[in-house]
Amino acid sequence: MGKGHVRLADVAKAAGVSQGTASNVFSRPDVVREEVRERVLNVARELGYGGPDVKGRLLRAGRVNAIGVAAVEPLTYFFDDPWARSLMTAIGEVCDASGTGIAVVSAMNEERLAWNINSALVDGFILLCVEGGERLVELTRQRQLPFIALALGIEDETIPAIGIDNVAGGAAAARHLLELGHRNIAILSIGDVDGLVGLVAPARVDPEMEATPRDRMHGYWQALAEYGIPRDAVPIQGTLHDRPSTITAMEALFSSANPPTAILAMSDKVALFAMQWLAERGLKVPEDVSIIGFDGVPEAATSLPRLTTVAQPFAEIARRSVTAILENALPEDHEALDLELVVRDSTAAPRLR
Amino acid sequence: MGKGHVRLADVAKAAGVSQGTASNVFSRPDVVREEVRERVLNVARELGYGGPDVKGRLLRAGRVNAIGVAAVEPLTYFFDDPWARSLMTAIGEVCDASGTGIAVVSAMNEERLAWNINSALVDGFILLCVEGGERLVELTRQRQLPFIALALGIEDETIPAIGIDNVAGGAAAARHLLELGHRNIAILSIGDVDGLVGLVAPARVDPEMEATPRDRMHGYWQALAEYGIPRDAVPIQGTLHDRPSTITAMEALFSSANPPTAILAMSDKVALFAMQWLAERGLKVPEDVSIIGFDGVPEAATSLPRLTTVAQPFAEIARRSVTAILENALPEDHEALDLELVVRDSTAAPRLR
DNA sequence: TAATAATATTGAATCGATTCAAAATCTCGA
């Protein structure tokens, strides 16, 4: 930076006008006489003044015109994880339309996250609560800015949140498989608790699982019950929502004497990993095994075969979140939006025996 | 927001200390006597003061601790496009380590983009110049903040930029195919000019193509020449770097009497689309057709088969860009970093005839 | 030409903090 930083006051003085006029030249040019405007502009150019500094303007205006999206994850999460990306894309679309900027704020380290949240220059936050949601909410609350929680795992009604109807979505997924005729079904669950990998007993679901997978599970069970299939008859393989644990789970499932003809995956990410594993093993989808995901991420639409899934209304979630923050009109109650069953090519009737 | 917004001055008055002391309580707590500190903190709590406002602090400090990444693309580009995502992920990693925030700024609309760049609260910019780079640089210059251009298509040495050696990279890719024994090779080029779709004559490359694809092309040609293959013998199919145009290109290539045994794709994105098309058509990669991409995006490592490619040093690019901006030590010359040939499963020797 | 209306310009207050030289207070040894 050049030593003598030029500010509006300098330009005003050099041009022989008041600071107020100089300010108007830049922010409301129509209000100042053309002759004066030109003079000021010329002086500004000569002095190398680059226009009003955002920081000063900001302080006065009190509004940043940007929203922060926060998660207890590394920064790369936003560009890596399919679900986060779907959401970010949708949020981006809404922000594009309203000329709002996006700042991504995150950190694995608790202390750092607090600092990042406190120093982010935004008008409000959208919280991605997949993990450590409670702490994230607490931190954000202190900042005293409007915020809205997504994928919130807890029931606290005082937290403004937008959710999805995971139970209904799970039921829709399972019902789809059941209607196709599948009776030998396995579940690929997701979570970030080390204890819930490998075969998980149904009794452990309620006490140990986080809200999102738990609800999806109950949706599955609900539909299965409609067809008279008891919980015990459907193996649950827990994954850490990553490739290695998914592969382990698949190996366990398909090394059994009676491998499933269909898989209920709690996320598209896991479903896609599973589908790859099946392809590598020479098992054909959907001929040998049907698989249905959850979330409706874009990758699911372009995989081979294209993945049947239960899609979240990302655009709707984004629209509501952004407007809620921008207009400071936070929802009073926890809304649970509907999911949509999207049938593609990864599900079909089971082979006849 | 409650009507009466509490500021530091209010807390100071209520606690009966000077504003300076109150400020210290929050920003340099060690300098103020414990008793006083507690008193101020208590008053702050009672008044519902949420800590120093970032905007005020910012104005004083002059430093935002965030960098902006800008592109002439919709906001969704950052979360959608594989190349942009690879870069963002790498930038995210560097920023994570240094506690720096990221703001994504973009707009398709020129006017809006100018506004967004001017009002982004950042200490500097990383410019993704894939498209409209020149204009983007011009806009950013006016902001008078440090910036660095990536994938810059123009030669202007006064623009701080970090590039990659596209010629050498292209040559490495072509050489790999040639060494495997391929002699019947086709090229899938990329660009955003409508005129360059479909079959492109070699003579049109230099005058019409943007810098990046042009350099890669020259790399290809260089290696082909080493093996005595003239430019005319290698068909160039132009794509718009999207799926539809890639499919059209592939159809043209494989409807010919003598379809290629290997494909040089100018990006992984296009290579992946091509590979999908081949799979759908029942053509096996690499047995029937070999294909090599360009860029080294993560999807290339997890595709089926895994894609051979020429990888950009994303981490290195990110590291240099971020530190250059944070330390305001912009590179004097245009650096061209090396690419790395990553051999995976999508390339093999051609079938014997 | 005087009175009135319309348009431009000014100047000081404000936004919400941090900073730092100077003043006040405290500590401790002689």
Add this chain to the structure above:
DNA sequence: TCGAGATTTTGAATCGATTCAATATTATTA
């Protein structure tokens, strides 16, 4: 008890703009 030195606290200046009531200037009308 005094004073040097260390520790705290103060208060005003500063960061870089915007805003708005008051004033000055110009244009219009009777």
